[in-house]
Amino acid sequence: MVSMNIMKKIGYYLNLGTGKCIQTENFMNKNFLFVGEERSNRAIEMGVTWKDRRLAAAHLSKATDALGLDWETLCFKNVYEDDIEDIRSFEGIIVAMGRKVERELKKHLIPHEYIHHPAARGKIRIIENYKAHVREQLESCLVVA
Numbered sequence: 001m002v003s004m005n006i007m008k009k010i011g012y013y014l015n016l017g018t019g020k021c022i023q024t025e026n027f028m029n030k031n032f033l034f035v036g037e038e039r040s041n042r043a044i045e046m047g048v049t050w051k052d053r054r055l056a057a058a059h060l061s062k063a064t065d066a067l068g069l070d071w072e073t074l075c076f077k078n079v080y081e082d083d084i085e086d087i088r089s090f091e092g093i094i095v096a097m098g099r100k101v102e103r104e105l106k107k108h109l110i111p112h113e114y115i116h117h118p119a120a121r122g123k124i125r126i127i128e129n130y131k132a133h134v135r136e137q138l139e140s141c142l143v144v145a
Contacts, residue, residue, distance in 0.1 A: 055119070095113045
């Protein structure tokens, strides 16, 4: 098996769940699907979604911006509201936000990366800590210059 470092250098990412190699140049284009649980009551009251960069999405957007990801090209689903088959059929990198989502994706045998939910409490709530966490968890999925 080719090492991840070699894969990155030649412009590919190996999805360990499927064994498929995906060209990393595609990662900057709608090839990240961030999966949350469900919209909060507050998000529903405010009429906002992940795309609006409000509430928990504000924290996530700061972390993805720091990685150089274009927010407008990222995809978002909620595991308890959206069709699980839409998540399963996504061609790209699926990112579980939080342990509940991770458990649900594992239950359905959906390969994914994991990050803490952006509304998590404790030291991870400090934005610099969250940015570092997201970078650490997703750096193997990013284009290496």
